[in-house]
């Protein structure tokens with residue numbers, strides 16, 4: 001590995017000339033300070049109320065964004081958790097318990113409810129998940145209306161007006177502003193920390209490509225449940241505060257769909273999945289609607305809906321990724337880059353001269369046993385009694401006509417498909433064979449795979465994509481980042497570290513696919529047509545690179561149509577045709593096999609392959 005070039009670069013930063021007076025961080029701190037200082041400076045109760053509302057919704061929207069933006073689960077039922085927090089606070093205050101305590105009780109209750117609701121619902125995606133979340137909101141609305149003994153039914157719950165910090169009820173507005181500002185800042189800090197943590201990487205990877213995330217050993221359901229619980233807990237804490245602020249709560253306002261939609265809207269307008277987008281979205285929308293309401297009075301009932309609609313249309317037209325994308329485009333970041341992509345070398349090419357080229361070790365014992373795999377899709381018998389072994393350090397090529405069932409076999413030996421019958425056993429690190437069942441279990445037992453149709457985490461940078469794989473091996477973000485840079489360097493992706501994966505050309509995406517899997521440090525590597533569609537120069541590099549990987553002792557199974565690669569790399573070749581193993585043996589033998597020539601290669605290709 002070439003650490004020297006990677007880590008010794010001088011620090012430099014993004015941005016142009018205006019960085020000295022305004023960047024994203026400074027804007028953020030000015031914004032936060034304004035939320036406290038403007039109302040204090042103006043001293044007007046109504047302005048205080050507007051700023052309290054901004055902080056409340058910014059906090060709620062930030063909390064929602066953890067599950068809606070990071071995890072990509074479009075919940076329209078978040079008022080459930082707000083309502084749970086508000087009712088818990090009110091009921092416990094009536095029983096003499098301070099909101100400072102009930103806030104945490106409400107958060108725990110809401111987190112529990114979020115897990116119970118989300119677990120079955122996470123199987124639903126997009127609009128179906130949104131509809132399910134609305135249905136649950138309605139259930140809570142109906143329960144709160146009818147459970148009169150607990151919630152007071154339609155009459156709601158009031159609290160005695162005992163002023164003070166212990167009850168969170170004040171005659172002045174400033175203490176309420178300070179509390180809600182603190183809660184909003186806490187929500188922002190949690191969202192910021194999550195985005196930089198392993199959980200944040202895993203949530204976004206899950207949102208972008210669930211199958212690739214599962215292949216990288218991410219427990220996709222677990223990470224989304226953590227997100228749901230954290231998001232619900234934060235929402236409930238803000239609900240408890242708001243209950244005390246209003247001193248009254250009833251089902252219509254607590255479990256309200258419009259309220260839920262407002263929370264989502266602020267995050268959408270600000271920038272879905274960004275840390276500070278919900279804050280800016282709220283700051284844009286709440287004052288407009290509140291001021292319009294104040295100026296137009298009762299003649300403007302329902303006006304906020306109109307205002308939201310207009311702003312949403314404008315944002316979709318002019319800032320489709322939200323206000324944050326606008327800020328990111330025009331304001332430099334103060335982030336100091338920890339690597340220098342200006343290194344002189346042609347880093348868009350593989351550094352075959354620089355990277356370790358260990359001598360090839362002898363082929364070892366069996367590391368993977370595939371026995372009698374059978375798979376049907378409806379009436380189609382896709383895999384019929386497929387059995388083979390893979391040895392340590394061996395490269396096994398799989399070839400065959402389109403639709404022969406090669407990828408289906410891959411899916412069964414990486415946990416993405418269950419075989420109808422047959423078994424797959426992987427040699428574990430402890431020297432015993434295990435039979436994993438899920439993609440995560442396969443990954444944990446050392447099997448890493450690429451996908452025929454590349455599966456990048458499009459909205460993440462190249463570095464982040466590779467880090468997602470590295471999290472399988474390393475705990476700390478910095479260790480993962482270092483490992484990701486080293487692998488990016490070796491695979492010729494270093495110059496693109498900061499580039500979003502969606503901007504890479506197909507050759508780059510193929511490399512990224514391999515890089516992510518290599519970051520998992522697999523002992524068995526499954527490559528599904530990684531040479532397809534790349535140019536001859538890249539093909540040469542790719543073949544050499546796979547030799548380096550093989551020489552490091554990793555066992556490889558490669559589905560490949562590019563015969564040059566098959567012939568040069570494979571120690572053994574299996575030919576699959578119509579779901580069955582048609583032939584197997586050394587590459588030079590297989591290409592002369594009459595049945596293989598007939599079914600797959602054709603006479604000319606066979607002659608060319610043996611030349």
Ligand SMILES: Nc1ncnc2c1ncn2[C@@H]1O[C@H](COP(=O)(O)OP(=O)(O)OP(=O)(O)O)[C@@H](O)[C@H]1O
Nearest residue numbers: 377380382400401402403404405406407408409452
């Ligand atoms: N989920 C599925 N449901 C139904 N049929 C499927 C499914 N997946 C694959 N098939 C079918 O199974 C057969 C084998 O597909 P598979 O992708 O395994 O072939 P392949 O050998 O990898 O082909 P190629 O070289 O074109 O990638 C094809 O006829 C395909 O249409």
